[in-house]
Amino acid sequence: MPFKKLHSDIKEILASKEIVTPTPFQSGSIPTIKSGANVYCTAPAGSGKTTTLILTTLQKLKCEAVGNSPRAVILVENKQKALELYASFLIYTRHNSLRVYVGYEQLHIDIQKSEIFEGIDILISTPESINKLFLLNGVNIAQLKILSIDDAEFLSQNSAYNALMSITQSIIKCQYVLYSDKMNPTLKRFESYFMEYSTIVTG
Template sequence: MPFKKLHSDIKEKLASLQIQTPTPFQSNSIPVIKSGANVFCTASKNSGKTTTLILTTLQKLKCEAVGNSPRAVVLVENKEKALELYDTFLTFTKHTSLRVYVGYEQLHIDVQKSEIFEGIDILISTPVTMNKLLLLNGLSISQLKILSIDDSEFLIQKSAYNALMQITNSIEKCQYVLYSEKMHPKLKRFESYFMEYSRIVAV
């Protein structure tokens, strides 16, 4: 079954990349994420989690730039993951007006602040860097619609976990989607904090 009920720009891009059929994980997860619920997505490696993250982010933002503040945030473990995901995002956003920005610890925080100030739609960052930007008033999250976390197992590390808790305390309302290979007890604990009424998609 082909990808249905996605923005026409996304369907066009999938066709140009010759991606015609969703994986079982994508068939199960995309409708749930599109519903706006908080979702724990667990599936094995190479099941299409990262592509799902990108497609649902673009769908949420209707494939177009709006305003100056990020409306989507994707958190990852480190600089390598951030840059890798950034490149993959660009494959999908190339012919849209969406502005994707990548930040990480090794990039000076003042550089990030001034570049973000120019206007972005999607921020890819590590929890520690994003938290630092928030503390320094270098980031407005008033327009945030969706926060996704790729390969979220890294959140069992104390610094990343604490930074995420501080970030989510600053956010009034948005959708959260966590992707992982397995449901770690520490991830399940987020249900009591920001993953309220969450749904689980496990394939």
């Protein structure tokens, strides 16, 4: 049972939400992501992909704030998706010290830089917005442990694809996890770049 091997804080939250049994997709994906491998997680809507993303991010960061630089980055398609995921994360981080920050193109880059500088653990944003931060030295990624992409189908858009490629070239080492309904040629292409030696988990 993957939930039994998660951090005690996470198990408490799951119990309070009466989430007892992992979905079949979660049973396969959570242990694989915990192993530290680069993972393609492909499963239809309703399989528990977003919950898996949240749980494995919290597990990776051991449910506690450390330092000032983000140790987890999560890329989403747009402002709406960023705010929705941020709200979901807050449910799980309410009773621990993890600091979650959400950014997007419509939020002035100088505001993002100053707020991130105050110290965060998890950064949720779009590829374009994070790439701009990287180019302006607006975020320190020296401590980055995991980069996840939610509903990664949007990477077929040129601007998002190019921004992601620029971001990954700036990162020396971290774990990558891509979530999508199914594999497509755009996502497969990343095996030649940052998704080398990756594992595919399907649900």
